[in-house]
Amino acid sequence: MDKALSDLIKISNETGKDPSLVQGGGGNTSVKTADGKFMYIKASGTALKDMNRRQGWRRLRLDSVLKIIKDKSLAKLDTQSREIEVVNRLLLACDDNISDTARPSVETHMHAILGKSVIHLHPVVVGAYVNAKNGKKELEKLFKNEKLQPLWIPYAELGFALAKKISKLAGNYKKKFGKKPAIIFLQKHGLVISSDTAGGALRLVRRVIRVCKSKLPAMKAGKIKHPVNKDITKAKSVISKALFDVTGKHIPVSYFATNKPMLTFMARKDASKLLAREALTPAELVYANGPAMWVEICDVETIARRLTNLVRKGKRPSAAFIVKGMGLFVAGDKKNAPVIAEVTTSSVMIRIWAQRFGGIAALTEREQKLVNEWESGLASQ
Secondary structure, eight states, X not given: OXXXXXXHHHHHHHHHTOTTTOOTTOOXXXXXXXXXXXXXXXXXXXXXXXXOSSSSXXXXXXXXXXXXXXXXXXXXXXHHHHHHHHHHHHHHTBOSSOOSOOOBOTTHHHHXXXXXXXXXXXOHHHHHHHTBTTHHHHHHHHTTTOSSOOEEEOOOOTXXXXXXXXXXXXXXXXXXXXXXOSEEEETTTXXXXXXXXXXXXXXXXXXXXXXXXXXXXXXXXXXXXXXXXXXHHHHHHHHHHHHHHHHSSOOOEEEEEOOHHHHHHHTOTTHHXXXXXXXXXXXXXHHHSXXXXXXXXXXXXXXXXXXXXXXXXXXXXXXXXXXXXXXXXXXXXXXXXXXXXXXXXXHHHHXXXXXXXXXXXXXXXXXXXXXXXXXXXXXXX
């Protein structure tokens, strides 16, 4: 097995097994070959923890990927047309013996312009800053003694637009410091680490997490009487009935949890206000249809009315519901529900911590619209 592929599997499995670093199928990794001609990268639809020597990755010709970024004609296309074209070109750039339809990560071109080993994650503790109004300023304080300062990337549309913005800002960074950035914070998105070695990338991930965590208070769980099974079953039935009344679809409520973050969140007086903000990241919008719905009174009519209001505004109905005094309920099949729960739990923690740094910076209406257009464009492939 090529050492680059071996390193890719190592950094993917190591980071992907930790839900505090990446939730569900999110995040991506890449490693370039020693001769600089090829790049192994995570395939879309694969969780980092599930990658192995047989699946979950693609190998691409690096020069072909870099040509995509330099093609000025792509910027003139509308979002859907552009992303479809980029995906097709990335598939054409693949050079491996994989016969299935696994696509290279949609962020492949972003990885191409960075170092040899790249790890892109959505750590909860990093979200506390990149989703806070004063997050950039706080990160500058935390990393002021770094030999090479982290690079902050203002929010950009996913895929090609993000790669172009990183290409430009990373180029300016190299002119200033003589090296490519090793730590990149993506506003309303996550963390990108770039290193010459796989081990160096993993060590840098751990160090960034440690530094970011140093200014965040521990979650202090509130106390509630654990709900009995009949009450949990009743709440599931109420939520499912409300969803059916609004969507006409039977969507099972297959997940329930009362974990420490939920106990902490439910004990807050501003819980409803924190969830009233929009989706924090593209991942929360794509995986969970936006933030969880805060439910003080668990009855069909109340929940259905609020779901209807979302649909009228052009939004998708909530997939997660935090019922006061009980916990987190997730509507979806048994495969997707745990992913939605991970993303929602991450969001709840970020919303609590971001209050310390000027308040929550969520996706704007326009940014949400672009994410939805981007996603629907890829889904049509």
